[in-house]
Amino acid sequence: MRKILIIAAASIGLSGAVQAADITGAGATFPFPIYSKWAEAYKKETNIGLNYQSIGSGGGIRQIKAKTVAFGATDAPLKGEDLTKDGLIQFPTVMGGVVPAINIAGVEAGKLKLTGELIAQIYLGDIKKWNDPKIVAINAGLTLPDANINPVYRSDGSGTTFVFTDYLSRVSPDWKTKIGTNTSVQWPVGIGGKGNEGVSASVKQVANSIGYVEYAYAKQNKLAHALVQNADGQFPAPDDKAFQAAAANANWNEAPGFGISLNNQKGANAWPITSATFLLVHAKPEKPEEVQSALKFVDWAYKNGDKLALDLDYVPLPANVKDQVRNAWKGVTDPAGKPIF
Amino acid sequence: MTAATDMMTGPAAPAIRKTPKGTFDIVFRNASFIAALMVLVLLAGIMLSMIIGGWPAFREFGLGFVTSSVWDTQNDQYGAWPAIVGTLSTALIALVIGVPLSLGIAVYLTQLAPAWFKQPVSTAIELLAAVPSIIYGMWGLFVFVPLFAAYVQIPLSNIVEGLPIVGTVLYSRSPSGLGILTAGFILAFMIVPFIASITRDMLEQIPSVLRESAYGIGATTWEVVRHVLVPQAGVSIIGAIMLGLGRALGETMAVTFVVGNANRLSASIMDPGSTIASRIANEFNEAMGLQMNALIALGCILFFVTFVVLVIARILVSRVKSY
Numbered sequence: 070m071r072k073i074l075i076i077a078a079a080s081i082g083l084s085g086a087v088q089a090a091d092i093t094g095a096g097a098t099f100p101f102p103i104y105s106k107w108a109e110a111y112k113k114e115t116n117i118g119l120n121y122q123s124i125g126s127g128g129g130i131r132q133i134k135a136k137t138v139a140f141g142a143t144d145a146p147l148k149g150e151d152l153t154k155d156g157l158i159q160f161p162t163v164m165g166g167v168v169p170a171i172n173i174a175g176v177e178a179g180k181l182k183l184t185g186e187l188i189a190q191i192y193l194g195d196i197k198k199w200n201d202p203k204i205v206a207i208n209a210g211l212t213l214p215d216a217n218i219n220p221v222y223r224s225d226g227s228g229t230t231f232v233f234t235d236y237l238s239r240v241s242p243d244w245k246t247k248i249g250t251n252t253s254v255q256w257p258v259g260i261g262g263k264g265n266e267g268v269s270a271s272v273k274q275v276a277n278s279i280g281y282v283e284y285a286y287a288k289q290n291k292l293a294h295a296l297v298q299n300a301d302g303q304f305p306a307p308d309d310k311a312f313q314a315a316a317a318n319a320n321w322n323e324a325p326g327f328g329i330s331l332n333n334q335k336g337a338n339a340w341p342i343t344s345a346t347f348l349l350v351h352a353k354p355e356k357p358e359e360v361q362s363a364l365k366f367v368d369w370a371y372k373n374g375d376k377l378a379l380d381l382d383y384v385p386l387p388a389n390v391k392d393q394v395r396n397a398w399k400g401v402t403d404p405a406g407k408p409i410f
Numbered sequence: 411m412t413a414a415t416d417m418m419t420g421p422a423a424p425a426i427r428k429t430p431k432g433t434f435d436i437v438f439r440n441a442s443f444i445a446a447l448m449v450l451v452l453l454a455g456i457m458l459s460m461i462i463g464g465w466p467a468f469r470e471f472g473l474g475f476v477t478s479s480v481w482d483t484q485n486d487q488y489g490a491w492p493a494i495v496g497t498l499s500t501a502l503i504a505l506v507i508g509v510p511l512s513l514g515i516a517v518y519l520t521q522l523a524p525a526w527f528k529q530p531v532s533t534a535i536e537l538l539a540a541v542p543s544i545i546y547g548m549w550g551l552f553v554f555v556p557l558f559a560a561y562v563q564i565p566l567s568n569i570v571e572g573l574p575i576v577g578t579v580l581y582s583r584s585p586s587g588l589g590i591l592t593a594g595f596i597l598a599f600m601i602v603p604f605i606a607s608i609t610r611d612m613l614e615q616i617p618s619v620l621r622e623s624a625y626g627i628g629a630t631t632w633e634v635v636r637h638v639l640v641p642q643a644g645v646s647i648i649g650a651i652m653l654g655l656g657r658a659l660g661e662t663m664a665v666t667f668v669v670g671n672a673n674r675l676s677a678s679i680m681d682p683g684s685t686i687a688s689r690i691a692n693e694f695n696e697a698m699g700l701q702m703n704a705l706i707a708l709g710c711i712l713f714f715v716t717f718v719v720l721v722i723a724r725i726l727v728s729r730v731k732s733y
Binding site (some may be wrong): 098124125126127128131219224225226227248249250251252253255257260261262263267270271274278284299 | 480481482483484552553555556559583584586587588666670671672673674682685691692693695696697698724
């Protein structure tokens with residue numbers, strides 16, 4: 070009789086554990102493909118699933134503040150004071166780059182050179198034609214048409230726009246004062262496409278256009294990209310090495326919660342428009358076991374997920390950054406104040 | 411005694427049979443009352459939650475929320491005017507293009523079409539009405555927009571450039587194919603099936619004796635349509651148009667794909683713009699704080715605009731009826 074009771078209790082405990090084991094998360098759409106890829110592999114190994122809803126960064130921040138999920142995901146990092154106010158811990162998971170995509174007859178991928186200042190002036194409407202002397206000056210040997218530039222931007226609020234406008238704010242004082250940095254801004258000129266697919270469709274179809282999309286998206290859809298001058302004055306090709314170079318030279322402890330920008334970092338090979346995507350967890354979670362299982366999942370992804378990330382054109386974090394993140398997890402404690410990871 | 415009982419139960423029997431029917435009737439009556447009440451409760455609930463959700467934006471900007479053209483998430487300044495203008499102008503363009511087309515289809519199908527042609531066209535219209543709006547949006551973006559840019563916008567811009575009025579209204583600085591006019595076209599394609607099929611049904615209900623007498627006194631087809639059919643079905647046709655207008659005002663996905671999503675006001679219908687629904691669809695995911703309130707307030711305004719349009723439609727219908 071007693072045995073049966075123990076078995077019954079154990080099985081109840083087990084089934085309870087299996088049910089509680091599914092990790093819940095919500096937020097950014099940009100890292101959704103890699104999170105689901107990791108989750109698939111993780112489930113095979115541990116039988117713990119991930120229920121991630123890609124509802125956008127804003128939604129992810131709302132959900133984690135409301136404590137309806139174990140972790141929230143955002144492309145634009147929260148500021149230190151916001152993290153303290155809501156008792157959140159923030160850390161990066163993977164990185165990606167944003168590239169300008171162009172459609173100019175006769176100009177091949179990787180041939181057109183631009184600077185951040187030029188891109189800012191194009192999106193401000195100050196540079197109107199492709200054969201503007203300022204563009205021609207750094208593109209000797211390239212025949213540029215006497216045609217109006219059609220700038221294309223993301224019309225939906227998005228982390229991609231945040232990274233892009235953050236970059237422009239860093240390189241152009243004019244942009245910083247007139248437009249600024251946000252997930253959506255008041256664009257003075259151009260047409261808006263919804264999502265990466267909306268932007269790329271517009272760039273492909275509209276002659277003499279320029280847009281900006283995630284590197285993975287540009288690569289998979291074979292959009293012609295332009296080169297952008299980095300802080301060292303070089304024009305590196307956008308690829309995983311260039312994004313890693315940007316991350317390697319960054320000082321990740323500059324901002325609370327690793328919330329630094331990887332834009333315009335020093336380094337001859339660093340791609341100037343690079344960014345990490347972030348997760349948010351409560352420092353003193355009401356249900357520590359849920360957050361613990363979320364952190365274990367991220368730890369597993371740090372150890373085993375780099376190859377999967379590269380396959381999908383995301384860029385893994387440098388090893389020393391991963392260690393710093395694991396160190397930061399010590400701040401996540403159960404009600405008794407004991408670190409749960 | 412048994413006979414007496416029989417006699418007593420005899421007349422009472424209908425009453426016994428009636429009772430369960432009566433109970434059922436009461437249940438049925440209450441159930442349908444609750445169903446009807448649900449509509450009112452739902453409507454009141456939606457209105458209330460939108461007013462509460464949008465209140466911070468209305469309080470912050472007052473009437474300026476409706477009249478201002480600024481939409482600046484950076485400094486938390488919001489104005490709905492370009493979106494309101496975009497909503498009304500795309501819907502108006504859709505009606506201008508769609509209504510004559512729909513009426514033409516309905517008249518042709520009911521009055522002129524040979525039997526072998528009538529059935530396929532009717533089925534096609536019903537199928538078109540069932541196509542999800544996102545399909546219209548994708549078709550618009552990938553098929554219609556490039557063709558429209560190449561064969562309408564660019565040639566037209568070359569013709570009207572520099573002319574007074576049309577040089578402003580129809581000129582596009584960057585002929586991308588996306589814009590208010592394109593959205594109007596896509597909306598027109600979307601509302602045609604609705605208006606056409608309702609109008610066709612209405613025209614078919616007109617007693618054929620009316621039509622035949624008109625033909626009998628020597629009226630031409632046009633005269634029959636103009637003086638017999640349209641006055642007979644007038645109210646229903648206006649109703650059908652209003653139904654289409656309602657869809658055009660609130661349509662979201664298809665418009666978001668093709669309207670160009672610029673939060674600016676432009677004098678040209680070739681330029682990109684935005685509608686209330688498209689702006690909500692674009693920004694809702696990432697909206698925080700006052701921006702969220704402003705988006706809900708936009709929804710509130712759309713609700714109000716649709717309501718006003720319906721009231722105007724009602725007044726029109728009642729005036730036509732009284733003639």
